[in-house]
Amino acid sequence: MKILVPVKRVVDYNVKVRVKSDQTGVELANVKMSVNPFDEIAVEEAVRLKEAGKADEVIAVSIGPEKAQEQLRTAMAIGADRGILVKTDDPIDLGGVEPLAVAKTLKALVDKESPDLVIMGKQSIDDDSNQTGQMLSALLGWSQGTFASELEIDGDSIKVTREVDGGLETLELKAPAIITTDLRLNEPRYAKLPDIMKAKKKQLDIIEPSELGVDYSPRLEIVKVSEPAKREGGEKVENVDELIDKLKNEAKVI
Amino acid sequence: MPVYNPPSENIKFILHDVLNASQLSELPGYEEVSEDLMDQILEEGGKICSEVLFPINLSGDQEGCHYENGVVRTPEGFKEAYDTFAEGGWCGLSGDPEYGGMGMPVLMNTVMQEMICSANMSFGMYPGLSQGAYEALHHFGTDEQKELYLPKLIEGTWSGTMNLTEPHCGTDLGLIKTKAIPNDDDSFQITGTKIFISAGEHDLTENIVHLVLAKLPDAPDGVKGISLFVVPKFLPNDDGSVGERNGVRCGSIEHKMGIHANSTCVMNFDDAKGWLVGEPHKGLKAMFVMMNAARLGVGMQGLGICEVAYQNGLDYAKDRLQMRSLTGVKAPDKPADPIIVHPDVRRMLLKAKAVTEGGRALSYWTGLKLDISQRHPDETIRQEADDLVALLTPIVKAYLTDMGTEIANECLQCYGGHGYIAEWGMEQYVRDARIAQIYEGTNGIQALDLVGRKMGQGYGRLLRRFFHPAQQFIEDHQADENMQEFVFAFAKGLAKLQQSTAMIAQKGLKNPDEAGAASSDYLRQFALVALAYMWCLMVKAAQAKLESGEGDKEFYESKIKTARFFMQRMLPEADGRFKMVLAGAGSLMDLDADAF
Numbered sequence: 053m054k055i056l057v058p059v060k061r062v063v064d065y066n067v068k069v070r071v072k073s074d075q076t077g078v079e080l081a082n083v084k085m086s087v088n089p090f091d092e093i094a095v096e097e098a099v100r101l102k103e104a105g106k107a108d109e110v111i112a113v114s115i116g117p118e119k120a121q122e123q124l125r126t127a128m129a130i131g132a133d134r135g136i137l138v139k140t141d142d143p144i145d146l147g148g149v150e151p152l153a154v155a156k157t158l159k160a161l162v163d164k165e166s167p168d169l170v171i172m173g174k175q176s177i178d179d180d181s182n183q184t185g186q187m188l189s190a191l192l193g194w195s196q197g198t199f200a201s202e203l204e205i206d207g208d209s210i211k212v213t214r215e216v217d218g219g220l221e222t223l224e225l226k227a228p229a230i231i232t233t234d235l236r237l238n239e240p241r242y243a244k245l246p247d248i249m250k251a252k253k254k255q256l257d258i259i260e261p262s263e264l265g266v267d268y269s270p271r272l273e274i275v276k277v278s279e280p281a282k283r284e285g286g287e288k289v290e291n292v293d294e295l296i297d298k299l300k301n302e303a304k305v306i
Numbered sequence: 307m308p309v310y311n312p313p314s315e316n317i318k319f320i321l322h323d324v325l326n327a328s329q330l331s332e333l334p335g336y337e338e339v340s341e342d343l344m345d346q347i348l349e350e351g352g353k354i355c356s357e358v359l360f361p362i363n364l365s366g367d368q369e370g371c372h373y374e375n376g377v378v379r380t381p382e383g384f385k386e387a388y389d390t391f392a393e394g395g396w397c398g399l400s401g402d403p404e405y406g407g408m409g410m411p412v413l414m415n416t417v418m419q420e421m422i423c424s425a426n427m428s429f430g431m432y433p434g435l436s437q438g439a440y441e442a443l444h445h446f447g448t449d450e451q452k453e454l455y456l457p458k459l460i461e462g463t464w465s466g467t468m469n470l471t472e473p474h475c476g477t478d479l480g481l482i483k484t485k486a487i488p489n490d491d492d493s494f495q496i497t498g499t500k501i502f503i504s505a506g507e508h509d510l511t512e513n514i515v516h517l518v519l520a521k522l523p524d525a526p527d528g529v530k531g532i533s534l535f536v537v538p539k540f541l542p543n544d545d546g547s548v549g550e551r552n553g554v555r556c557g558s559i560e561h562k563m564g565i566h567a568n569s570t571c572v573m574n575f576d577d578a579k580g581w582l583v584g585e586p587h588k589g590l591k592a593m594f595v596m597m598n599a600a601r602l603g604v605g606m607q608g609l610g611i612c613e614v615a616y617q618n619g620l621d622y623a624k625d626r627l628q629m630r631s632l633t634g635v636k637a638p639d640k641p642a643d644p645i646i647v648h649p650d651v652r653r654m655l656l657k658a659k660a661v662t663e664g665g666r667a668l669s670y671w672t673g674l675k676l677d678i679s680q681r682h683p684d685e686t687i688r689q690e691a692d693d694l695v696a697l698l699t700p701i702v703k704a705y706l707t708d709m710g711t712e713i714a715n716e717c718l719q720c721y722g723g724h725g726y727i728a729e730w731g732m733e734q735y736v737r738d739a740r741i742a743q744i745y746e747g748t749n750g751i752q753a754l755d756l757v758g759r760k761m762g763q764g765y766g767r768l769l770r771r772f773f774h775p776a777q778q779f780i781e782d783h784q785a786d787e788n789m790q791e792f793v794f795a796f797a798k799g800l801a802k803l804q805q806s807t808a809m810i811a812q813k814g815l816k817n818p819d820e821a822g823a824a825s826s827d828y829l830r831q832f833a834l835v836a837l838a839y840m841w842c843l844m845v846k847a848a849q850a851k852l853e854s855g856e857g858d859k860e861f862y863e864s865k866i867k868t869a870r871f872f873m874q875r876m877l878p879e880a881d882g883r884f885k886m887v888l889a890g891a892g893s894l895m896d897l898d899a900d901a902f
Contacts, residue, residue: 066311082315082858086349125346242358243350245395245408252343282639 053107053205053227055098056167058158059091059127060144061120062178075276077143078178087123090173092130093233096240097203098171099131106205107169109133113161115154116144121256128251129243135256136161140268145179147274153266155187160264162192167228168208174199174232185232195225198232308618308731310360312352312421315861316663318345320670321417323847324840327674330411333681339411347399347410351418354394355425358387363426366567367734371508373559378507378569388432388510392462397433402444405456412680416673419603420666423610427738428567430610432465434603435505438596439466439517442534446584446592454542455515465511468596469500469518469537469573476502477751479590480528484520484575486535486582496520496537496580499557499572502745506571507539507556513548514539516573517596518580519589526587534589535580553578564737597746598699602672604746605702608710609665611739616658618732619717622724623651645720653875654716660841660872661709663865667840668833669706672698694771697760698836704752704826705833710739753825756832757810758818769807776800776839783846792845795873796838799880803835806887813890823891831883838877841869 063069064084072079087095101107112127114120115138124135138157142148149157162170175182189196197203197212201220204211208227213220215234243251261268289295299306321327322341330336362383369381380388391397400415401407415437422430440459443451458464475481484498496518500506507514516537525531543549557572584592623646627637631647645651672695679691714735718725725732743749760768780797783789806828814821848865851857 079858082861084314122342122346125342126349129346129350242354242390242394244393245347245350245399248346248350249338249343249408251346252338252340284639 053101053169054109054111054165054167055101055107056158056162056165056170057091057094057098057110057112057127057132058154058170058172058184059095059112059114059123060088060173060176060178061085061114061116061123062088062176065089065177071277071279075278076274077145077147077277085119085122087126088173088176088178090175090177090233090235092126092173092240093235093237094171094173094231095127095130095132096238097231097233098169100238101203101205102131111136111165111167113138113158115140115149115157115261117141118258121258124256125248125251126243128254128256129248130241131247132254134254137256137258138261138264139258140261142268144176146181146272147270149268150270150272151181151183152187152271153268154184155191157261157264157266158184158188159191160266162188164264169205169210169227169229169231170194171203171231171233174234185230189230192228192230194228194230196230196232197223197225198230199234200231201234201236203231203237307364307729308614309621310356310425310614310617312348312356312424313613313617314345314348314352316666317348317417317420319844319847319861319865320663320667321348321413323851324667324843325670325674327411327413327670330413330674330677333677334683335409335681336411336677339414344414347414348417351396351399352421354391354396355421358390359422359429360425362387362429362567364729364731364734366426366428367564367738368566368728370566371559371569373556373569376507376555376557378509378556378559378571380508380510380569381567384429384567385510387429388462391433397436397462398460401440401460402456405452406460411673411677413670413673413677416602416606416670419606420610420613420669423607424614425610426567427607427610428565430607431565431568432505432508432510433462434600435468436462436464436466436515437603438468438600439515441599442517442583442592442596443515443536445595446534447536451536451581451583454546455536455538458513458546459515463511464513464515464538465505465508466515466517467503467506467573468593468600469503469506469516470593471500471502473499473501477748479519479532479593480530482519482521482532484518486520486522486533486580488522489579492581494520494522494535494580494582496535496554496575496578498575500575501572502560503571503573504568504745506569506573507559508569512540513542516554517583518575519593520580522586529590531587532589532593533586534583534592536583537575537578537580541579563740564734565741598696600746601699601703601752602669602676604742605669605699605706607742608703608706608708608739609662609669611710611735611742612658612662612665612706612713615714615717615732615735616655616662619658619720620646620655623655623720626721651720654720656868656871657876658713658717660868660876661713661837663844663868664837664840664872665702665706665709667844668698668836669702671840672702690771693764693768696763697756697768697772700747700752700755700760701829701833701836703746704743704749704829707739707742708749708830710742711736714739749829750826753829754822756829757814757821757825761807761811761821766807766811772836773800773804776835779839779842783842788849789842789846792838792842792869792873795877796835796842799835799838799877802880802884803831806831806884809888817891819891819895823894824887827883827886831880831887834877834880834883838873838880841872845869 064086070079098110110132112132113136201215202213210225331339366381372379398407403409486494518535540548553576560570627642636643675691682688718732848862851862
């Protein structure tokens with residue numbers, strides 16, 4: 053079994069993001085960038101399947117700037133066998149390379165590499181779209197198991213436990229399929245030093261979007277990016293009537 | 307609860323923009339070292355520090371180590387964290403690939419040491435002591451000893467210690483009483499008591515490799531009669547597995563001011579079996595190999611504490627609302643202004659920032675030169691680098707550990723009363739930092755090393771390795787308008803340093819007490835001038851970035867503003883120290899001991 057794992061370069065989850073002064077996006081200069089945490093879980097899961105003898109090859113792919121090679125190297129340090137970077141300087145965000153364009157790129161890579169399984173993060177922590185996996189499934193006509201918190205593979209039969217609002221739902225799919233990962237699927241390992249060194253020597257191909265015949269012109273326009281409204285201090289009211297009055301006339305929520 | 311985020315951007319700035327660390331790839335054995343690889347190691351190492359070591363720092367301090375019947379148990383979580391650390395290969399980061407090490411530069415190890423010490427100084431001592439043992443065995447061990455011990459130390463399945471101090475002697479090791487009696491084979495029976503042995507006994511590894519100073523029966527008196535022995539806790543079998551228990555036991559552990567999670571042991575050697583490392587009576591030389599590496603390591607403890615104390619002091623000062631700014635309300639939407647608006651709070655934080663970033667540049671520069679001194683193909687360049695490392699080692703050790711305590715104190719002060727309360731974590735940094743001024747040679751001894759040993763070596767050859775490039779830098783940049791403000795301040799500092807150097811050399815020759823009396827103030831003066839040099843290099847790198855328009859403008863501008871603070875509000879201390887040096891030994895030695 054061959055597994056394709058998309059990984060995205062995003063602002064590290066520890067960074068306090070700042071909106072750019074021209075309100076076109078968030079500040080990325082000198083900001084720590086990392087692998088999207090959901091994608092890291094996807095890499096870990098794929099590598100565990102390989103270690104368990106259930107997969108032969110794990111290919112990490114990314115779409116992004118030249119520097120996104122760092123995130124592919126991280127994926128390879130965890131254990132992915134090789135990497136492919138689709139290089140673009142467009143932001144991988146709304147108004148840039150949007151989820152549909154990402155899904156189309158991934159479809160082209162799937163056509164090229166013919167994996168049996170795509171394991172990917174359910175969403176990226178920057179734009180939180182949560183669309184790409186589902187769109188890819190539709191484009192390929194493959195079954196999908198989203199928000200996986202447990203994954204069992206037996207030949208081409210795949211059992212996925214999903215975290216849904218009401219509890220846990222278990223699905224059985226047939227490969228090829230798309231799996232999107234939730235936070236509790238696994239706890240990614242810390243890359244070992246020898247593996248970091250080995251990752252430097254693994255194959256990493258860089259290709260242009262045009263080679264895959266995909267078009268990155270955005271369908272959406274970003275009007276404005278702004279910080280959330282500052283929280284204002286609370287106020288104590290004397291009685292219910294005053295509360296209702298304030299909700300009606302000051303907060304205007306009822 | 308305190309926080310720690312590895313300062314990756316600041317570390318990368320020093321490595322790449324200031325020191326051009328990828329030059330290391332030109333050295334034999336370091337061909338693979340690239341900017342990318344260094345960054346990747348930094349990121350992954352940083353993760354281990356902040357996510358594995360840091361969460362058990364406060365709890366480890368509160369719980370401490372447990373001693374029962376000669377057995378030491380480390381605080382909860384230490385064993386698991388050590389396993390993650392060792393299995394990740396981090397014990398062998400700059401270990402020799404021939405014995406399973408990763409062969410990465412000493413500089414990368416220096417970077418890692420800083421982050422480990424910020425995250426958990428007590429933890430860092432366990433693998434840190436192993437490195438000292440590794441260095442001594444790697445330099446002086448027989449091939450057999452190397453094959454037996456080095457792979458285990460690199461894997462981290464065995465750890466190491468340095469057994470030097472005895473109840474009646476620490477600084478003056480010529481007085482040691484521990485005896486080594488030759489056996490019929492090539493081994494020795496070691497008998498004696500060692501104290502203050504960090505990581506002497508613990509539950510993290512399957513074996514502990516003690517490096518022990520002892521005297522042979524025919525030993526001459528004093529330091530010329532001490533020899534170094536390797537004494538494992540369990541005698542290794544021929545296949546390298548752990549065998550019979552050796553006659554070395556932990557008698558008790560100390561109750562200390564800080565580093566509670568590190569076991570500081572009394573070690574009793576009772577006819578323990580040991581083997582000579584290096585030549586008989588030449589133990590001091592071998593010991594200095596361990597000590598030099600360890601002294602830089604201790605300097606990094608000081609730096610690590612500065613960084614983590616600064617991060618927390620800063621967070622608190624931005625968060626804590628108290629009073630209004632003296633020049634009018636700064637946060638009208640809040641009931642009071644964050645205390646960072648106040649000049650005196652800014653003074654403490656800027657001092658922390660200037661010392662931490664300047665100290666980082668100085669210690670990484672030393673690390674880089676250490677790599678060059680070990681690997682450069684040209685012997686002259688190797689010697690020059692070695693000289694500079696020898697000169698800077700006591701300065702890095704003493705200044706950065708003095709600053710560890712001072713900056714931890716200043717950042718604690720930012721918290722007001724909360725700084726004094728254990729759960730905020732700041733008082734731990736003050737307690738932990740304090741020991742670093744004492745061990746591996748007290749800071750007073752470092753100052754004596756600087757004026758007594760390093761200053762006169764080769765008729766001032768070591769000093770010239772600093773003075774010449776510094777002078778050259780001034781000449782090259784004094785006409786540059788953007789640099790003048792910084793270069794002039796540095797040049798004045800350097801001139802006075804050269805003056806006090808000449809004075810000590812002159813007076814000290816006639817009367818050694820003069821050199822002794824000047825030593826600590828001279829070391830501080832030297833450190834401040836060296837930091838001024840580092841800040842000039844940082845300004846230059848930041849200006850180049852600003853001109854090219856690359857990266858975050860605010861980040862580079864902050865370097866220039868911090869350099870200005872350093873030159874205006876920290877470097878003047880060097881003038882005061884200069885005056886103290888010039889004052890001579892008279893007033894220090896005049897008072898009769900009975901008259902105190």
